[in-house]
Amino acid sequence: MSKQVEKIKELIAKREQARLGGGEKAIEKQHARGKYTARERIEMLVDAGSFEEYDMFKLHRCTNFGMEKKQYLGDGVVAGSATIAGRLVYVYAQDFTVNGGSLSETMAQKICKVMDMAMTMGAPVICMNDSGGARIQEGICALAGYGEIFERNILASGVIPQISAIMGPCAGGAVYSPGLTDFIIMKEQTSYMFLTGPKVVKTVTGEDIDAEHLGGASVHATKSGVTHFAAKTEEEAIEMIKSLLSYIPSNNTEEAPRVECTDPIDRMDDTLNEIIPDDPNQAYDMYKVIGAVTDNGEFFEIQPKFAKNIITGFARFNGQSVGIVANQPAAYAGVLDVNASRKAARFVRFCDAFNIPIVSLVDVPGFLPGTGQEYNAVILHGAQLLYAYGEATVPKITITLRKSYGGSHIVMGCKQLRADLNFAWPSSEIAVMGASGAVAVLCGKEAKAKKEAGEDVKAFLAEKEQEYTDKFANPYQAAQYGYIDDVIEPRNTRFRICRGLAQLATKRQSLPAKKHGCMPM
Numbered sequence: 151m152s153k154q155v156e157k158i159k160e161l162i163a164k165r166e167q168a169r170l171g172g173g174e175k176a177i178e179k180q181h182a183r184g185k186y187t188a189r190e191r192i193e194m195l196v197d198a199g200s201f202e203e204y205d206m207f208k209l210h211r212c213t214n215f216g217m218e219k220k221q222y223l224g225d226g227v228v229a230g231s232a233t234i235a236g237r238l239v240y241v242y243a244q245d246f247t248v249n250g251g252s253l254s255e256t257m258a259q260k261i262c263k264v265m266d267m268a269m270t271m272g273a274p275v276i277c278m279n280d281s282g283g284a285r286i287q288e289g290i291c292a293l294a295g296y297g298e299i300f301e302r303n304i305l306a307s308g309v310i311p312q313i314s315a316i317m318g319p320c321a322g323g324a325v326y327s328p329g330l331t332d333f334i335i336m337k338e339q340t341s342y343m344f345l346t347g348p349k350v351v352k353t354v355t356g357e358d359i360d361a362e363h364l365g366g367a368s369v370h371a372t373k374s375g376v377t378h379f380a381a382k383t384e385e386e387a388i389e390m391i392k393s394l395l396s397y398i399p400s401n402n403t404e405e406a407p408r409v410e411c412t413d414p415i416d417r418m419d420d421t422l423n424e425i426i427p428d429d430p431n432q433a434y435d436m437y438k439v440i441g442a443v444t445d446n447g448e449f450f451e452i453q454p455k456f457a458k459n460i461i462t463g464f465a466r467f468n469g470q471s472v473g474i475v476a477n478q479p480a481a482y483a484g485v486l487d488v489n490a491s492r493k494a495a496r497f498v499r500f501c502d503a504f505n506i507p508i509v510s511l512v513d514v515p516g517f518l519p520g521t522g523q524e525y526n527a528v529i530l531h532g533a534q535l536l537y538a539y540g541e542a543t544v545p546k547i548t549i550t551l552r553k554s555y556g557g558s559h560i561v562m563g564c565k566q567l568r569a570d571l572n573f574a575w576p577s578s579e580i581a582v583m584g585a586s587g588a589v590a591v592l593c594g595k596e597a598k599a600k601k602e603a604g605e606d607v608k609a610f611l612a613e614k615e616q617e618y619t620d621k622f623a624n625p626y627q628a629a630q631y632g633y634i635d636d637v638i639e640p641r642n643t644r645f646r647i648c649r650g651l652a653q654l655a656t657k658r659q660s661l662p663a664k665k666h667g668c669m670p671m
C-alpha cells in the first residue's frame with residue numbers, strides 16, 4: 151500500500167470516527183431518549199447528498215476539569231452548507247452526544263463560520279438546538295462564544311432568514327440565540343426553553359414546577375408565544391422548516407420563490423356572499439374566508455395556538471407568497487389585545503423585511519379594555535402593531551369584512567398607514583365605535599332626562615342607535631372620502647387581491663433616512 155493510499159485510509163477512518171460524535175453508547179442513549187442525533191437531523195432536513203460539512207476535525211482546547219480526556223472530532227456541533235428544495239442553506243445542529251452539546255469556544259467558532267458564510271452568500275441559517283448550554287469547564291470562553299453568536303444573530307436579522315428548531319434542552323442565556331431568530335419550532339415533550347430551570351425556580355421563588363410546565367413546547371406555543379410552532383415529532387418539525395422556507399426568500403434582496411398557480415385567479419366563491427351573520431355580534435370563522443380566497447385554499451399558519459384572536463401566516467395568490475394578518479371573530483370576537491398585537495407586529499415586520507406583501511382581513515371591534523390589558527402595556531404593544539404596519543413598505547392590501555372600529559381600525563392597515571389598496575365588503579362598518587357605545591356617549595344626558603320625565607328611554611335609544619347604524623354601519627362614508635378604494639362583492643375577493651398584487655408588483659416606497667426608528671417595546 152502506497153503512503154498516499156495509507157493516508158487516504160486514515161482520512162476515511164477519521165471521518166467515520168467524527169461521524170460517531172460522542173460514540174455508539176452515547177448515540178444509543180440519545181435514541182433511547184426518543185431523539186435523533188445531530189447528523190440524522192441534518193440528513194432528514196436537507197436534499198439527499200447535498201450536505202457539505204465544515205470543521206469535522208476541529209477540537210476544543212480546554213484542559214480544565216479533565217476536559218483534555220473528553221475530546222471528540224468536530225466537538226459538539228455539526229455544521230455546514232446544503233440545499234433544501236434546491237436552494238442553498240447553512241445549517242448547524244448541536245450534538246448532545248458530545249458533552250451534552252454544551253457550547254465550547256471551538257463550537258462557537260464553527261457556528262460563527264457558517265453564519266458568516268450564510269450572510270456572505272445571502273442564504274438562510276437553520277439551527278437545531280440540543281444542548282446543555284455554555285460549557286461549564288470553559289467559563290468565560292464559552293460565554294464569549296455565545297456573545298459572538300448573538301451578535302451575528304442580531305446583524306443577520308432582517309438580512310437572511312434565521313430559523314431555530316429546539317429538539318432538546320435550551321436553557322439559560324443560550325435561549326437568546328433562538329430568541330433572536332425569526333422563527334422557532336419546538337419539539338413537544340423532549341425540548342424546553344427557560345432562563346432558569348425548575349431547581350433554581352424552586353430555590354428563588356419557592357414555586358414547584360417541572361421542566362415541561364415551565365418551558366415546554368406546550369407552554370411556549372400557547373402562553374408565552376416564544377415558539378411559533380410545536381411539533382409532535384422531529385420529522386414533523388423538519389417538515390415545518392421545509393414548508394416555511396418555501397414561502398420566504400433566501401435574503402432581503404430577493405423575492406420569495408414563486409410557484410405555478412393551478413387555481414384560477416378569477417375563481418369566485420359564493421359562500422363568501424353569505425358568510426357574514428345578520429347579527430353583528432355573531433361570530434363566523436375567518437379560516438373559512440382565508441381558505442376561500444388563497445391558492446387552492448392553502449394556508450401555512452404561524453403561531454396557530456397563541457393569541458387566537460388574530461391569525462397570521464403565509465399563503466399564495468397566483469403563486470406569489472404573501473403574509474396574511476386576519477382578525478378572528480370566532481376568538482374573543484377578534485378583539486386586539488397585548489398578545490394579538492405583538493404576534494401580528496412581529497409577523498408584519500418579518501414580511502416587510504423580506505419583501506413579502508401583506509394582505510389584511512379586518513373584522514375588529516376594538517382593543518380589549520381593562521386593567522389586565524392596561525397594566526400589561528397594551529398601549530405600547532398596540533403601538534408596535536401600528537408601527538409595524540406604518541413602517542412596512544411592501545405592497546399592502548386591506549380588506550374590511552365587517553367591523554373596523556376606532557383605534558383598531560387605524561392599526562389594522564388603514565389607508566393613512568400607507569396601505570396601497572383598501573377594499574371593503576358591503577357588510578363593513580367603519581366607525582369610531584359600535585352603535586350602543588356611541589349612543590351612550592352622545593345621548594346619555596338626553597336619555598337620563600327622558601327617564602326622569604317618565605318617557606320610553608329604550609325606544610329613544612333604539613331610535614338613536616338605528617340613526618347611528620344607518621349613518622356609520624357601512625363602508626360608504628369611508629368610500630366617500632377615498633379612504634376605501636372600492637366596495638367589493640365578497641365572492642370576488644380572491645380576484646381583487648390577485649389583481650391588486652399584480653398591480654403593486656413594482657411598488658417602490660422608502661422611509662426617511664435614519665439610523666433606525668425607536669419602535670415602542
Ligand SMILES: CCC(=O)SCCNC(=O)CCNC(=O)[C@H](O)C(C)(C)COP(=O)(O)OP(=O)(O)OC[C@H]1O[C@@H](n2cnc3c(N)ncnc32)[C@H](O)[C@@H]1OP(=O)(O)O
Binds near residue numbers: 248250296319322324
Ligand atoms: C449562556 C449561558 C448559559 O448557557 S447558562 C446554562 C448553563 N447550563 C445549564 O445550566 C444546564 C446544565 N446541564 C444540565 O442541567 C443537564 O445536563 C441537562 C441539560 C438538563 C441534560 O440532562 P441529562 O439529559 O440528564 O444529561 P446529563 O446531565 O447526563 O448530560 C450529558 C453530558 O453532558 C454534560 N453537560 C451537560 N451540560 C453541560 C454543560 N453546560 N457544560 C458541560 N457539560 C455539560 C454532562 O456533564 C454529561 O457529561 P458526561 O456524559 O457525564 O461526560
